[in-house]
Amino acid sequence: MNFHFPVTLTTIKTLIEVLIDLHFLAMLVVNTTKSPESRKASSVNIIYRIIEILAGLVTPLAKR
Numbered sequence: 001m002n003f004h005f006p007v008t009l010t011t012i013k014t015l016i017e018v019l020i021d022l023h024f025l026a027m028l029v030v031n032t033t034k035s036p037e038s039r040k041a042s043s044v045n046i047i048y049r050i051i052e053i054l055a056g057l058v059t060p061l062a063k064r
Helices: 008-030 044-056
Strands: none
Touching: 008 044
């Protein structure tokens, strides 16, 4: 089987636009909310950590 995925400049441009929008939304969420206080590995903390990574915060010290 030969799957052909046509990659054009339009699809690359659309992908980059979506990534930039996700980054902007993640920055908005991280900068307007507090970090969860609980240090347990709950689903809320994991989701919030993923949003922080999308926003570009890779260390917890940047939020302080």
